[in-house]
Amino acid sequence: MVLTDFEHVSIDGTIKEAYNSPFNIIKEKDISLLIRHYVIQELTKDEIKKLRRTARKFLNDKSKSDEEKVDILFYWWLLLDYSGQVSLALNDYDARLMKTKDKGQKYPKFSFNIQLGTDTESKLICGVNAVQNPTDHYQIPALMNQILVNLQIKPQKISADTIYSTLANLRYLDNLGITALIPTLQQNRENSGKQPDNPFAIDYFVFDEYKNVFICPNNKELTLDGAYPAPQEKGGGNKIKLVYSNYFACKNCEYKGICYNKNHRTITRYVHEVSYKTERLMSTEEGIKEYKKRSKTVEAHNGYFQKCLSL
Incomplete structure (x- = not known):
């Protein structure tokens, strides 16, 4: 039908209550x-x-x-x-207890996590996957395998929210040669205008890639103290734990006791080659612009999809 070339597919998940009475x-x-x-x-x-x-x-x-x-x-x-x-x-042995987003819901309900892949241009649903895990952390490979079978072509870009930013997902997409448009937690808050009120939150420490330092809100540089192997992630692979600080600057800082509670402030980053590549892309105007297509694509479909399942 020549509606799209499926260049950019957006992914999201929603918890859908199973067809089972809470008394059954x-x-x-x-x-x-x-x-x-x-x-x-x-x-x-x-x-x-x-x-x-x-x-x-x-x-x-x-x-x-x-x-x-x-x-x-x-x-x-x-x-x-x-x-x-x-x-x-x-009524449904496969359902698992999950917290839904229903207003006023206090207790988990027997549900499924519905993963949805939608083309950002045509709004066509490319793949649907129901899983028993209540979180979205490691769901991209299974859903993408289904999308690839359905489309018989490989999308160039995949966008998803921060919760999908795990090493297993990023390495999977990187191995396929698919660009991951997944922001970090700080990038997500900045893009959505929901940055913290605390002026010394990590969001306001600027990373200088060329010098490999963090610049604090008081314009002091936190340099790299050391690099350490982080625990292996689920799905395989290790990130590197990078710790930045400036003990002497913090010792004489006028914001001592406000910015930090102990001896000095430290910033910790967990990086890997593929996660760093994604982070850099999501800090560019091009990456941010492309990612914004997601909010008008899969999230709206998820809401409509959940409503239809409830009928």
Whole structure:
């Protein structure tokens, strides 16, 4: 249809509640008691009264034999052991407890994390993936594999919000030769105009790439103290921990006790070749301009997509 060349695809995730009543769940404790009832010793009347409604309903179900019930209970137990949770949604075994964005929501609900990839030019949805992990940190590879199969062409750029800025995601995109438009936390706050009120927050320390120093709000340079290997990230790969400080400048600074609470102020950066390349791109006018296309693309689709699923 020649609507787009799929040059720039934007990615985002949203938590969508599963089709399961909050009353139609079974707890690990009840499963354990029911297994004891059928395998070891029958429960007393008082113990049966303490069972939750779904467990009592299962116990009184005459359509299944005791052997069938034991098989089901052990299957449920296996699912709980696999998920690491203490309760199971009986309408959707694959759902996991997640915090939704519903107004006033205090407790997690059985949900899925819906990952969506949308073309920024045509607004066509290129890929959808439902995952059991409540966070977006490592979701790009699985969704991108689906997008590549669907499109049969490789997008040149992928944009996503800060939470996707993990080494696993960035290395995956870099290996494919796809440009990652993913800002750091500080860059995201600056671009959205939501910088902190504290004038000595890290957002106001300017990094001079040429000199490899941070310039503090009082115009003093924090130089590199040392570089250390950081713990390995999930998905593989290590970043380098860089620590910057200026003990003597802080010692005589008029903002001592305001900018820092201990001996002196330190700035810590965790960098890797691919993460640094992305950070540099997102500090340019071109990178910021291209990234702004994202807000009018996938986030709107996610809201509409979630509404449709609720109908």
